[in-house]
Amino acid sequence: MTRNILIQTMIALALAAGANAFAQQAEPAYDLLLRGGHVLDDKNHIDGVMGVAIKDGKIAKVAAYIPPTSALKTVEVKGLYVTPGLIDIHVHVYAGTGERGSYAGDLSVPPDGFTFRVGVTTVVDAGCSGWRNFEDFKDRIIDRSKTRVFAMLNIVGAGMRGGHYEQNMDDMDGEATAAMALKYPNTIVGIKTAHFAGPEWKPVEQAVIAGTKANIPVMVDFGVDHPERPLYDLLTKKLRPGDIYTHMYSGLRHEQDPVTLGPSKAFIEGRQRGIYFDVGQGGGSFKWSLAVPMIKAGFIPDSISTDLHVTSMNAAMKDELNVADKIMAIGVPLKQVVAEMTPDSFSHGRKARS
């Protein structure tokens, strides 16, 4: 072999290696590129036309320009809004047990039929299960759904299974509830108290014990209105900053000031303390006569949620975007409405207490 041939061979080998490296480089970095859409992402302070690149099912890059050659597939979404997956923090999805008249049964719905079609990727089941039946719920629904399902544990050990269970104060155990929450810290994100008809504070107090031990927020559906446990005391004394008051526009428990028609003193002082206020429309917890004057007075929701269940799904509620439309119709801008469906209220709550 002459020296020349040797050199040529070396060059050829080098070129081959280079070409190989080039081929590897040319492999698209992303699986999917959404191009030309208006990205609204409050958490990351983005409000403008951006490319969104996705790799292995996750957002890999958001930038003003991402070349189409860097993705296997490009979808033009000019003229559309692109948001993070929406979060609905109040749903009822412990379906499939066969129990009649129960939110741990026939009153709940399977999550996947109601989520992705309206941009929701994550839901929080608001207290269908308690510490006694959470693991059944997890096995039956949470672990099998494509929707990411978190849970708030009901302070009632048996969960949301009707009056016989939900009024049983002997089954409201903050310690046992906290122990279950701590066993599944990646799935149980809150404690729920709901539907209580008595004058006692026990459900709220035990829920706060559980929430404090597990360092997660408490969500309150304040049940039947009682002078012995006024809303003012709930929001200014009993709950902690970061806890959540749901059904904020229900008008069932003095949410509205009777003179100004804006938020009551309890609401104003509660918000100043750091209590969060959630819509939770459901079957009967959204009144225009409250929502309009309260929103006009500046009392907008911290979170827009559905309170999805078998009754609300075909009534005025329907789905997350329908509820969001109502809040927009009253005057809250789109950007803010999207923010109210995408923040991580729970990490805010944790931060507020740590």
Ligand SMILES: [Zn+2]
């Ligand atoms: Zn509910």
